[in-house]
Amino acid sequence: MTKATDGETIQFDNVGLRYGADREVLSDVSFTLFPGSFYFLTGASGAGKTSLLKLLYLAQRPSRGMIRMFGTDAITMPRERLPGLRRRLGVVFQDFRLVPHLSAFDNVALPLRVAGAAENDLLKPVADMLEWVKLGERMHALPAQLSGGEQQRVAIARAVIGRPELLIADEPTGNVDPEMAIKLLRLFEALNRMGTTVVVATHDVHLLKKVPDSLIMRLDKGRLSDPTGALRYPPRPSGGFGARN
């Protein structure tokens, strides 16, 4: 069992996941993510990236193993306490998952409304956030009226509006041009500098080089490898991250 460390954001220990009676899509996955780290999760299609992210953003329970999030056992935690944990996460879904009948503004405002923000308190932050992703002019548009890239930016704005402690992004640059991809990465880096742990799943190897201090977790057929020492323990002093043997 991995030694629990103070200040850890996420800890996976021998986690396995299978859907129904099929073989495991994730096997013996163990790692620890620390606050302020920037991780890329890579791997070929079907390697299990999305499944691992689903476990991270609490859309799925593992078949075996242990997951701790923000110091709490996420496996045995009562279902009623999961929303509190989810509000500390920001998620950019691969398919955006915008609410189709809500405008760009209302989609971005959704996490704040769910968390109880008063209407007056969310107008400016949401408008600023939409300006920030260059969608200030399109804030009243429905998702169906937006291009793929615009929808992706709305999804990203929604994920970061609540200043999450952990930002999880599944192929966040898949539908945007290279220039916008760089801008989005800068945004993630800015969040990371402010203390947010960032996990970006991508199969774009060029993207990995754009964030020099990032660490790489690679999934291969459901098993995790550690090419940059991201999962090594004790944490590297310079990076402020750590993991296990």
Next chain:
Amino acid sequence: MTTELPSSASNTLMQRWRAFSRGTGPELMSQRRLAGPMPWVIAIMVALTVIAAAGGFALSNTASNATEALSGGVTVQVVEANPVERDRQAKAAARVLQATPGVVGVVIVSQDDVERLIEPWLGARAIVDQIPVPALIDVRMRAQVDGEVLGGLRRIVRNVAPAARVDAQSTWLKPVFGAINSLQWLAFALVALLSLALAAAVLLAVRTALGANRETIEIVHLLGGTDSQIAWVFQRAIGFDAAGGGAAGLALGLVVVMFLGQQFGGMEAGLVSSGALDWLDWVLLALVPIIGVLLAVFTARLTVIRALRKML
């Protein structure tokens, strides 16, 4: 695009959920998918419930008023073919009854009234004259008439009027009361069935809406939305539908009840017109849509919460 975050976004993050409950934000679920024909279904259910409940109350009042009126009533019939002897025995019976303790009123029903009573069955006076009609005495007792009291009266009356028959008025109407009671229970059973049907209609509508909005619900869940927050959205939508439908249903039901009340009141038949609704009945009828709204909202909440518990 800069790389500095807007500063005030998370200031209110951990406050309790308020915006949705106040209804100031946008509708989380597509209301078109949620509402459908629900207000009309609820309107029909409420109208039928109001009518059934009004029927139950009217029957209850009828039974209650009739029981009260007849519980101390005794009828003495002097069945004697000879009109002179019949008249003599009737007067003698009336005299002894007036002197009997517990008797508060004795009225010999006039020949005209008797003939008017039997005219619907036996026809015009010409025929009535050819048939010996019993003399009738209406007796009012202070207390309810039971077998012992009736036996005592029979003994007293037969001493002076051997042709007399003494019966409690409630005995004659016992089968009628039985039928009224059955109808009353039927009306209240209908109210219960309509309530169940309303709950079932809401359950089906909510399940359909849950299916149609499943993706949105999953997104809200993943953003940290609680079961109660999501259930509230459905409760609110169903509540508004139920309130609108309930008001329309109440109006329709009351129109029907008042129309039927006028029709029955116009019959001027004692037993029927005694079923008029009192103020408490009207208050209870006005509560039907409110209870309908509460039932619909409760059913919606229960359905949504149970469905959401199957999700992580």
